[in-house]
Amino acid sequence: MVKSFGAYQTVSGLVPESLALARERTRILAEMPKRFADDMAVQEDEDIAAGMSKEEAALRAFGYGVNVMKNFYGTDPDAANWLNQWETFSQDFIGCLSRWAPTLESVFPSK
Secondary structure (H helix, E strand, O other): OOOOHHHHHHHHHHHHHHHHHHHHHHHHHHOOOHHHHHHHHHHHHHHHHOOOOHHHHHHHHHHHHHHHHHHOOOOOHHHHHHHHHHHHHHHHHHHHHHHHHHHHHHHOOOO
């Protein structure tokens, strides 16, 4: 049994919220318009071929894909819709981190 109230809060609140956010992130990423996802994959392959690690290439390609969609935001409803969903998710994620930071620090002190 968890005796610390902070640990109980973490398990009862943070874990379910984190799982919900992870599911939402996965859903949004899966719904990226195919043409932008394809461009992102090409960029990732080029970066890997140039010697970049898979993780670095994936992050860079994602940024590339988002920037390309931003260029089409005003003229492409698919890009605008996806970017709006991603922005909402990002705000929810930052809100979760801000809300739970004090509890996490009390349960898992950094010093």
